[in-house]
Amino acid sequence: MPDRTLGGTLDGADWTVLLHPGERLLWQGRAIGAGRPDLPVRFWTMLGTILSLGSLLFLLIAFLGRSQPDFVVGFGGIGVVALVIGLTCRILPRRLQIARLRRCRYALTDRRMLVHDGSALRAWDITPDLDLTIHPEEPGSVIVDPPWLDNRPPKPQREAGFIGIAGAGRIAAMIRDIQSRQTDRTETGS
Template sequence: MNVQDQAPQSGWEGLLDPGETILWQGRPGARIRLGIGDILLMVFGTFFAGFALVWMALVSGVGGLFWVFGMIHFMVGLGIICWPLLGRPYLRRHTWYTLTDTRAFIATELPLKGKQLKSYAITPDNQLTLEDGTPGSVIFASEWRRGKKGSYETRIGFHDIDEARKVYGLLRGIQRGLT
């Protein structure tokens, strides 16, 4: 949606710099999309949950309540299976994107985390990547994060949007100073 000629929208007061203009706002699609990585993750979760289920069945034959400890692993396995089907679409339904003439904003509202708003300056130095398709994605930044096995790079952008080409063009215009 092009909102360039409108006054600052409700909720944006104090967040935008003087003279900063909203060029585009959108949301990622919330459909379930499974890639090969998701399918492999779900297969792993199936084996994880299945192993826990077999373990619980074998231990329950011995007697006592020791089998209950297998429920933790079974539930983790179910969570791994359900994440691509329920978790990712939930995250996308609670994410909003805004592009101004100087910055890109990503807003989320999640349980336990609350509301978060991150902004990323758009400069000529930003490496832009268009992942064309319907939906498509436009990547404009990256962050290094720490994980259990070291650091890894996270690609930041407007993911799973229907207007990826349009947004990519707007970002290129910002970089060239055309907005």
């Protein structure tokens, strides 16, 4: 499927069409794994676990009252429905996160971090005050931390940045190097 924003296909993205004059492309890649489950996935997994375990109580009551058909139908039906919903809540969000990350393409320039998720482009200027969280395991992630507004933490959201990439520590070191060069330029310019 052609991707008009990047001027190529999703597998062979042409990042050069998005570069500003004088900007250099340092690295490009894609997610090779799912990375860690983000906050929404963890929430749904927890809810699914609670529903699944709660359904066992209803199924146990239905089993103990098996001599009374109304018990089996009533409590067994509630137990089965809760179990199905619980397992769906545990499995589906993670699968959707993996599918979303398979569409993602990443690029690092000497000025910006670029993420294309198959439909939209997000970019973060690499400045000395850009906060990053690094998950160095393989595949790892370089997460852009959202800024606090008025001394309040940011609202829970999906993690953003380079998620599920190979060599996350090396990419983070490149970003830190760009940040330190910008800090040196700012200090010598003032």
